[in-house]
């Protein structure tokens with residue numbers, strides 16, 4: 001859960017969409033919903049590398065790994081177990 | 083030698099190099115409209131084109147703060163040489179460093195670092211600039227190769243580049259490729275009559291059924307915009323931010339020298355309070371710009387998540403004040419400011435380019451505004 005909160009906090013702090021009504025659900029596709037701009041992917045990757053002290057390879061960079069809070073958590077779990 | 087001391091020494095040597103090899107020739111390079119290959123090789127020999135690269139790729143391992151100060155030092159002396167650093171190190175180099183595999187890094191970064199090959203970053207097109215995600219240059223896979231068709235415009239060092247990082251699209255999927263110059267498939271036409279960047283070998287580049295081996299795909303397919311362009315622009319903006327400091331500092335020094343020498347109404351013009359007002363503003367703006375760049379540099383060094391935003395803010399601000407200070411420097415020079423006997427005329431032209439490249443000032447404002455709308459929103463207020 002703690003991992004989930006850290007990722008969520010980072011995405012929320014960088015949301016391009018600022019309407020008060022918007023709430024970020026764990027399964028929301030942040031790119032398709034326009035919550036963040038497409039350049040955010042790079043920031044998110046840098047954040048993950050820094051925050052969780054891992055190095056991502058080109059194979060990891062599939063946007064599907066980073067398009068929702070849920071998928072980032074899943075990706076990190078897989079990465080740790082691999 | 084401890085890291086900072088080693089980097090300080092590199093900066094010291096760069097200052098000497100800039101004073102001896104760049105500054106005396108900057109006006110002529112601009113007038114002739116070509117950064118000489120010999121000078122490119124000289125800079126490469128000192129590892130300046132790969133200043134941030136790790137040692138094993140021929141680099142100097144400058145950290146972001148020292149790379150920024152280094153950019154200021156070169157940029158203050160010669161804009162075209164600084165542009166070379168921006169393209170080789172920040173755009174092409176950093177993209178390949180981040181997304182290239184081992185064999186791509188060896189194949190492209192080592193010759194770039196040694197000055198044996200010049201790279202260019204080809205994103206902008208005749209009909210696509212700020213809306214970069216919408217690139218029209220097309221690629222498709224045919225067997226083991228990719229075929230690229232389309233045109234790029236305003237490509238710095240495009241006229242002399244040996245290879246290009248090209249951003250293109252397949253049905254909206256944007257990918258990056260490393261494309262080698264080939265006489266039949268890659269055509270470049272130099273662009274003349276430019277306001278600034280006259281010696282940066284800017285060109286229009288056309289790819290006509292250019293056959294690219296699959297191994298030249300840079301990063302995963304589909305990562306061209308989100309990752310490669312994102313990374314290149316972030317590094318490019320940092321470089322341009324410091325280029326703004328360089329121009330402002332050069333313009334400031336020029337206006338101080340002139341104001342202390344020129345006499346009117348029987349006294350030196352720096353005695354006039356209106357001129358002092360200009361000088362006071364120029365000093366303040368230049369110091370503020372450098373402070374923003376140093377902050378961005380420190381955040382980048384610590385890989386802070388706010389580094390991207392601070393870099394954007396620094397790029398926006400320094401390119402704006404470079405224009406203001408350079409314009410004021412022309413003003414202080416009066417008629418002499420309008421001729422190429424003094425450097426301010428060139429600085430004035432070069433400054434404008436900074437507000438356009440690596441995302442225009444309007445695009446930076448949009449990004450900064452969105453950031454501010456979120457960061458400074460208080461539910462309670």
Ligand SMILES: Cc1cc2nc3c(=O)[nH]c(=O)nc-3n(C[C@H](O)[C@H](O)[C@H](O)COP(=O)(O)OP(=O)(O)OC[C@H]3O[C@@H](n4cnc5c(N)ncnc54)[C@H](O)[C@@H]3O)c2cc1C
Pocket residue numbers: 169203204205206209210211212213235236237238239278279284435438439440441442443444445448
């Ligand atoms: C000297 C020089 C060197 C360059 N080198 C390179 C290079 O090496 N590689 C490369 O790929 N490109 C290069 N460029 C291209 C440069 O990056 C583009 O010119 C720049 O991104 C702007 O695109 P554009 O010229 O198509 O302007 P446009 O995007 O057509 O913009 C025109 C005007 O509209 C404004 N505008 C656009 N969209 C918006 C919006 N949403 N909201 C508000 N205002 C908006 C812009 O701010 C600008 O004022 C270079 C350009 C120059 C001049």
